[in-house]
Amino acid sequence: MYSVPACRRRTFRLVCSVFVLSLVSALTIPVSATDLAKQYPATLDFSKQNRSYNWQTGPQDVWRLESFEYQLGDQFQIKLGPSQVVLGKNGSNVLWAAVYPDQPGDILKASGGQGDHITSVWLRFHPARIGELFPTDTVGKQGDADLIKQARRLVNHKLRSSWHAGARPMVPSRESVVIDCETAERERRFYVIDTTKQTARYVDAFRQQTLSVPQPLEQGQAVRIFDQVWNAFDREYALFAVKPQVDWQQLKQEYRPRAANAKTNQDLAETLNAMLAELKDLHIYVRVSGSFLNGYQRKRLFNASPAAAVKLLGPLNQIKGLRWGRTQDQIGYIAVDTLSISSLPDRFAAALKQMQGTSGLILDLRANGGGAEPLARKMAGYFAAEPTLYALHQYRSGPKHTDLGTPQKRIFAPDQNWYYRGPVIVLQGERTMSSAEAFVLMLAACPQVTTMGDRTAGSSGNPRQLDVGAEIIVNLPRWIPQDANGKSFDTVGIQPGVPVKAAPEEFTRTADPVLSAALKRLRKQTSDLESSEAVLVPRSGNNTQQ
Incomplete structure (x- = not known):
């Protein structure tokens, strides 16, 4: 048996050992560790x-x-x-x-x-x-x-x-x-x-695309820049006329004090970006020191599968902005993915000439986010039989938000040398935006063309850039886009002649429901055509050899 003092000493050593172990555990395992x-x-x-x-x-x-x-x-x-x-x-x-x-x-x-x-x-x-x-x-x-x-x-x-x-x-x-x-x-x-x-x-x-360091603003500079942007939109933004729910004066009262408190160009740009996002316009953006701010966006389904195109069509030729080829049963395919390359019309013409002998043609604009509308007019000219009105637009004409000028007509003309007269299906979707939407309107005005897919983005503004100082750039859309009947397609987009609805999960590396529907329709449409009938023909008076 142990004496009482000996028991106390043994108990004390045990307590100390437990304390030391607990202390070690506390030091090695964070108390607030989070999974x-x-x-x-x-x-x-x-x-x-x-x-x-x-x-x-x-x-x-x-x-x-x-x-x-x-x-x-x-x-x-x-x-x-x-x-x-x-x-x-x-x-x-x-x-x-x-x-x-x-x-x-x-x-x-x-x-x-x-x-x-x-x-x-x-x-x-x-x-x-x-x-x-x-x-x-x-x-x-x-x-x-x-x-x-x-x-x-x-x-x-x-x-x-x-x-x-x-x-x-x-x-x-x-x-x-x-x-x-x-x-x-x-x-x-x-x-x-x-x-x-x-x-x-x-x-x-x-390596050189580093995050910029915010620049301090001079006294009063933030308010001057804010007023410059607000006033420019107040004078020039035509879409106020179709957005009566926007209280522009109220937005000034809300955001101008925030701008006054901005200490750096970054702070000011974020305030401008927040105010302009209230307009819900895909064409508006704010850039500061070369970086785009995350402005207004809405979910837009990409109703295409470029990978599946090869499975459905066969091998495709590809250069920047353009993909083309034909199926074994002689259906042609050209995808125009941008309107931002000045040489694109010449490349398109070369690809189109390779479509001689096809029974019909698919023009795919689903990945086209726009660029320069004159490029689209040149390419659309191959499908036009005569000069054709395809769109209208209106600018502001006075200080009131409802002051709009006379609608201006936009017309495209036939190409002087070649005419594709075979049946054409144009594929469109919510990623088809800006000048690409004008491209859709041009093609849809041609009698041999059918549009298929989903609505377009509904955003075309002919913007100008405001360089307001402090390395801040603001994109200001200026017109109301309208179809040939004078109906605005802002936000609602351009509807296809033949809608093809498909869920996102239906587009895979081997499946593209929209392209498949177009191929099916075109095969049925061309089954009665004589295979010897030329679809790409010279214009009258054109002696150019194919």
Whole structure:
């Protein structure tokens, strides 16, 4: 038996041992450790159809990190000490992360930028990787909500660099991780990680595209710039006439005081952007120090699958802005994906001449976001039998928002040399926008043309740029777009002659319901045509050899 003093000594040693073990555990396991995989369960997955999502972030999405590190074998490694992370999400799915170290971190191993010091990290990854990128034992309590403003700046600058569609983030494939670093050396270091192939590719093209430093404004400069923008829209923005719900004076009263409090050009640009987003116009944007701000957007389905086109049509030729080919049963296909290349009409003419011998033609404008309308007029001329009215527009004519000038006619003329007289189907959708919508109207006015698909974007403004100083640029749309009957198609878009409704999941790498419907219709339409009948013919008086 032990004496009473001996028992007390034994008990004291046991209590001390338990205390020491508890203290060690407390020091090695963060008390406020957070499992972000449980906090943000992943329900979205990668889509082959360029599906993009709205996002949001708030104070509850800012977290303290004990450290942040990413390593891929002996090829790539970055390491940051204590940091904070801001997460952008759709529902519970994290679509992006912005990491800010308390002190600059290090690029320890990389094929470009090794030795640079990291001031921020922009991350794009599959939502299911959130717990892997930010292990539970590194995530502490909620962070500083003031970082959200910085993170939004990073989004505006970085989002269009990878995995986006329509200025909204997509869900990357599971093997892809994008690590985009700003550095103290004022060089941007952009890495594309493939976890399946175990590669880390450095993209030097982004090196000089660094996040700008906000510029301080002079006394009274913010208000002067605000008034300049507000007054320009007040005088020139014709679409006020079809948006009676917008109280422009009230918006001035609401946003002008905010502008007066702006200390930097970034602060002012964000205020202008917020005010102009109230107009819900896809053609309005604000750019500051070369970076576009995330303005008004609405969900627009991309009703196409470029990958499926090859499966449905056969091999396609491709150059920038143009894809073309023909099926084995001699149906021609030309996709015009932009109107921003001056040489496009000549390239289109060359592709069209290869359509001789086809029984019909599909013109695909579903991926065309616009550009220069005169280019569209040149290409549409191959399908016109005579000069044709295709659209009208109205500008402002006075100080009142309802003061509109006489509708101005827009006419396109036939090409002087060639005429495609065979049946044509034009494919359109919500991504068909701006001058591409005018292109649709031109083609729809031709008797041999049928339009198919979905409504267009409903946004055509013939804008001008306002350079208001402080490295701020504002895009100001100026006209009301109308069809040939004088009906405005702003917001509502141009309806197809033959609607083809399809859900996003129906577009896959091997399936395109809109293109399939067009092929079916054209085959039925051309089944009675003589195969020897020429569809691309010289205009009267044209002696050019085919």
